[in-house]
Amino acid sequence: MPSHEKPESITVGWVGTGVMGAPMAAHLQKAGYPLRVYNRSRAKTEKLIAQGATGCDSPAEAAQGSNFVFSIVGFPADVREVYFGPAGILSTVRPGAILVDMTTSEPTLAVEIAQAAEDKQAMALDAPVSGGDVGAREARLCIMVGGPQEAFEATLPLFRLMGKTIQRFGGPGAGQHTKMVNQVFITGVMIGLCEGLVYGHRAGLPLEELIQTLSTGAANSWSLQNLAPRCLAGNFEPGFFVEHFIKDMGIALAEAKRMNLSLPGLALVHQMYLSLQAQGGGRKGTQALLLAIERLSGLEHFAELDKH
Amino acid sequence: MPSHEKPESITVGWVGTGVMGAPMAAHLQKAGYPLRVYNRSRAKTEKLIAQGATGCDSPAEAAQGSNFVFSIVGFPADVREVYFGPAGILSTVRPGAILVDMTTSEPTLAVEIAQAAEDKQAMALDAPVSGGDVGAREARLCIMVGGPQEAFEATLPLFRLMGKTIQRFGGPGAGQHTKMVNQVFITGVMIGLCEGLVYGHRAGLPLEELIQTLSTGAANSWSLQNLAPRCLAGNFEPGFFVEHFIKDMGIALAEAKRMNLSLPGLALVHQMYLSLQAQGGGRKGTQALLLAIERLSGLEHFAELDKH
Numbered sequence: 001m002p003s004h005e006k007p008e009s010i011t012v013g014w015v016g017t018g019v020m021g022a023p024m025a026a027h028l029q030k031a032g033y034p035l036r037v038y039n040r041s042r043a044k045t046e047k048l049i050a051q052g053a054t055g056c057d058s059p060a061e062a063a064q065g066s067n068f069v070f071s072i073v074g075f076p077a078d079v080r081e082v083y084f085g086p087a088g089i090l091s092t093v094r095p096g097a098i099l100v101d102m103t104t105s106e107p108t109l110a111v112e113i114a115q116a117a118e119d120k121q122a123m124a125l126d127a128p129v130s131g132g133d134v135g136a137r138e139a140r141l142c143i144m145v146g147g148p149q150e151a152f153e154a155t156l157p158l159f160r161l162m163g164k165t166i167q168r169f170g171g172p173g174a175g176q177h178t179k180m181v182n183q184v185f186i187t188g189v190m191i192g193l194c195e196g197l198v199y200g201h202r203a204g205l206p207l208e209e210l211i212q213t214l215s216t217g218a219a220n221s222w223s224l225q226n227l228a229p230r231c232l233a234g235n236f237e238p239g240f241f242v243e244h245f246i247k248d249m250g251i252a253l254a255e256a257k258r259m260n261l262s263l264p265g266l267a268l269v270h271q272m273y274l275s276l277q278a279q280g281g282g283r284k285g286t287q288a289l290l291l292a293i294e295r296l297s298g299l300e301h302f303a304e305l306d307k308h
Numbered sequence: 309m310p311s312h313e314k315p316e317s318i319t320v321g322w323v324g325t326g327v328m329g330a331p332m333a334a335h336l337q338k339a340g341y342p343l344r345v346y347n348r349s350r351a352k353t354e355k356l357i358a359q360g361a362t363g364c365d366s367p368a369e370a371a372q373g374s375n376f377v378f379s380i381v382g383f384p385a386d387v388r389e390v391y392f393g394p395a396g397i398l399s400t401v402r403p404g405a406i407l408v409d410m411t412t413s414e415p416t417l418a419v420e421i422a423q424a425a426e427d428k429q430a431m432a433l434d435a436p437v438s439g440g441d442v443g444a445r446e447a448r449l450c451i452m453v454g455g456p457q458e459a460f461e462a463t464l465p466l467f468r469l470m471g472k473t474i475q476r477f478g479g480p481g482a483g484q485h486t487k488m489v490n491q492v493f494i495t496g497v498m499i500g501l502c503e504g505l506v507y508g509h510r511a512g513l514p515l516e517e518l519i520q521t522l523s524t525g526a527a528n529s530w531s532l533q534n535l536a537p538r539c540l541a542g543n544f545e546p547g548f549f550v551e552h553f554i555k556d557m558g559i560a561l562a563e564a565k566r567m568n569l570s571l572p573g574l575a576l577v578h579q580m581y582l583s584l585q586a587q588g589g590g591r592k593g594t595q596a597l598l599l600a601i602e603r604l605s606g607l608e609h610f611a612e613l614d615k616h
Contacts, residue, residue: 189529
């Protein structure tokens with residue numbers, strides 16, 4: 001375990017420096033950890049390199065000699081490539097290293113990576129996050145972890161530089177499963193919220209006062225307080241991209257099927273988001289579900305707001 | 309307007325002294341308003357009568373000579389009977405009186421009552437509440453009001469004795485519509501919550517820690533914080549009865565149909581609650597949706613907890 005040593009003597013490989021990964025890696029860099037960074041499009045690593053990180057040409061090179069290797073990329077296929085591909089992390093990982101995938105990805109893939117890491121005398125954690133780009137920048141992420149307790153404890157000092165709520169939920173895959181539960185909770189909140197807003201608008205209610213009043217009671221939710229006001233203002237920017245939410249729901253549905261679970265609400269919301277994406281909404285924020293819901297009834301009130 | 313007078317000189321008719329109505333009426337009584345009370349089963353008025361209220365044999369008798377008449381009964385059919393029946397409030401209401409229906413009922417019926425009141429030189433408000441029996445006892449209800457501004461202002465001193473958040477949302481029916489939006493918001497939260505808990509249990513996650521962690525982020529809701537822990541403890545007692553929630557969803561669906569709105573999430577959740585009721589869960593609390601959701605997959609984990 002390298003965690004009791006000084007940051008300066010602990011090398012961290014970092015794969016994926018997008019809107020989430022870049023600020024997360026920067027927190028480690030600022031704390032003194034030498035970084036070896038790789039990103040598919042090199043440009044996104046430049047700022048870290050300018051501040052002292054070593055630029056790498058592959059995940060394998062980033063992992064080379066590193067004590068920790070973090071990854072946060074796009075889709076499960078990207079995760080698979082980054083770990084198992086010909087220039088993947090597992091081709092160079094050193095014994096005793098800890099691999100941490102922070103992508104929201106498949107629980108079963110997390111189990112595969114953990115097994116492959118073990119075969120190399122390394123350990124792996126799955127540690128997806130919530131809190132978005134703002135949470136990443138402000139080091140206030142919620143980090144949901146699966147994997148060996150020993151690896152979790154060793155990584156905690158680094159997690160604490162990136163997140164505020166950090167919890168281990170079990171062995172390999174448990175972090176991903178927890179993130180899936182988080183997303184399933186949100187699917188329900190979102191469809192209720194959007195259907196309620198369409199109903200309320202159609203009934204001629206003053207929606208601003210309605211949101212204020214109803215958020216004091218049993219209908220309250222984070223989304224009611226944070227996303228509903230954006231809808232009223234015609235702000236359907238991400239926040240969290242529709243196409244990423246669709247990815248997450250797809251993973252949850254596949255895992256549910258594997259576990260023999262019937263989840264009709266999740267399936268319905270997934271379909272409604274697919275409809276939104278099919279009509280050009282994939283790069284909007286998740287609150288744009290409202291546009292797909294009103295469109296079911298031939299309405300365009302919120303879509304009109306969106307244009308202004 | 310009688311509102312600037314002393315409570316002692318303002319007679320209040322009160323129809324419906326059930327688990328909600330009795331404590332609400334008691335707050336007015338305590339503030340000095342003389343009460344004329346009626347309830348279908350007389351026994352539930354006895355405590356108020358012992359403390360000075362006049363017992364009545366019909367809604368008409370409760371309304372006789374009253375400055376305000378409040379009603380809070382069960383179903384829209386009960387509201388119709390209480391107002392329009394042969395011994396109904398509208399048969400005796402005096403000119404200048406204000407009628408306040410606090411039942412969660414049909415917006416269209418609220419409009420009918422308002423029109424009928426106007427024909428008698430009276431005014432009517434629809435003012436359904438949220439906050440449950442605890443909110444009623446502690447005078448912390450949320451009161452959602454529709455009807456004339458003038459009647460709203462005149463009734464405010466009395467509402468303030470029963471509720472904490474009091475807001476008018478428009479003309480007749482607007483209070484009921486707002487309550488419907490509240491319930492639609494909750495339908496979504498509930499199905500997401502229950503599907504997420506079933507997934508989480510099936511995936512072997514520690515649900516108590518999961519609830520604690522996820523309620524710090526974007527998946528947070530009142531239900532996650534208040535109802536999910538009851539589910540884990542096998543506590544499916546009401547709170548809010550499944551059969552009453554089914555009534556409310558039925559009203560919302562009928563109003564949505566009337567307004568030409570397609571609300572597939574609401575329709576699905578309504579069906580799942582009907583399934584729960586069909587299997588004996590009508591008198592449980594709304595969090596018992598969890599039992600119907602796990603049953604879809606042939607699971608009885610939470611049902612087993614319920615037995616203990």
